[in-house]
Structure formats: C-alpha cells, structure tokens
Amino acid sequence: MPAEKNKMSYYSLRLKELLNTSFPELSGNKNFIDRRGQLAAKVYNDAFIAGNTIEQCNKIAEHVLFEGLHFSKFDIVFKVVCNEFDTIMADEELRPFALKMLPFCSVLFEQYQLTDNFSDSPEYELLYTELTGTIQIWIEDNGLQ
Numbered sequence: 001m002p003a004e005k006n007k008m009s010y011y012s013l014r015l016k017e018l019l020n021t022s023f024p025e026l027s028g029n030k031n032f033i034d035r036r037g038q039l040a041a042k043v044y045n046d047a048f049i050a051g052n053t054i055e056q057c058n059k060i061a062e063h064v065l066f067e068g069l070h071f072s073k074f075d076i077v078f079k080v081v082c083n084e085f086d087t088i089m090a091d092e093e094l095r096p097f098a099l100k101m102l103p104f105c106s107v108l109f110e111q112y113q114l115t116d117n118f119s120d121s122p123e124y125e126l127l128y129t130e131l132t133g134t135i136q137i138w139i140e141d142n143g144l145q
Contacts, residue, residue: 011044011065012037022072024099040065070116073109076124077102080131089144097144101135108134 012033019027026032044061052060078098089097108130112123 009037009041011040011061014062015040015065018066018069022075023069024074025102036065068116071114071118073105073114074098074102076119076128077105077131077135080128080135084132085135085139088139093144101138104138105131105134 015033015036016027019029019033040061043064044057047057047060048054078095081094081098081101085097086094108127112118112127115121118124
C-alpha cells in the first residue's frame with residue numbers, strides 16, 4: 001500500500017506539468033498540487049453526476065484546476081530573454097537564465113494588476129519593455145555569469 005501514496009491523480013499531474021513549465025516557483029508545492037488536483041477530480045465527478053457531458057465535466061474541472069494560473073511571470077521573463085537576449089547566450093542557457101532573472105524582476109510585477117487576462121492588456125507591453133531594460137541592466141552590471 002505505501003506505493004499508492006506516491007501516485008498522483010490525473011489532475012495533479014496536469015497541474016504539475018503546467019507548474020514545471022510556467023510557474024516554477026509553485027512546482028514544488030505538493031500541498032497546492034494535491035489540493036487542486038483533488039478539488040478538480042471532485043468537481044469533475046459532481047459535474048458528471050449532475051448530467052454534464054464528459055467534455056463539459058473536463059472544462060469545469062480544468063477551470064478549477066488552473067484558476068489563477070493563466071498569466072505566468074516566468075513565461076514573460078522567459079519570452080523577454082528568448083526574444084531580446086538570445087543572441088548573447090546559447091539556447092540551452094535561456095531557460096536557466098530566465099529562472100535566475102525571475103526573482104530579480106519580481107519588484108516590477110508588484111506594480112501591475114496581474115490578472116488572468118493581463119497579457120491582453122496595454123500594460124503588458126509596458127511590463128515587457130521594463131523587464132527588457134531591467135535584464136539588460138543586470139547583464140551590464142553582472143555579465144552572464
């Protein structure tokens with residue numbers, strides 16, 4: 001039975017995949033992953049019992065599973081690094097460098113209302129520009145260490 005405890009639900013695995021890719025700061029939060037995964041499974045089951053189609057049940061469960069996780073701070077930092085600084089480092093260095101820059105850029109994020117729809121707002125381009133400048137200054141001050 002101890003092996004059963006190590007199994008993750010389908011929804012927990014889906015969430016963990018998203019967190020590993022776009023929310024590395026949350027990827028190690030097992031309680032968050034387990035709670036969200038269990039809640040999504042329960043919501044799916046409740047929706048199915050209520051007579052929804054499987055497609056509708058999945059949509060409802062995914063809404064719960066990914067709530068508040070549509071805009072990623074890491075994704076925009078990674079996008080800036082890939083688009084603006086890809087010529088000064090090797091491809092395999094881009095993600096590690098973006099991970100390194102994420103905490104350095106955190107003060108910029110505090111100046112914005114980061115909703116799920118933030119990437120569609122006019123402020124997105126301003127944040128992108130500020131991130132580019134901040135990372136450029138960091139590189140000038142510290143090199144690519």
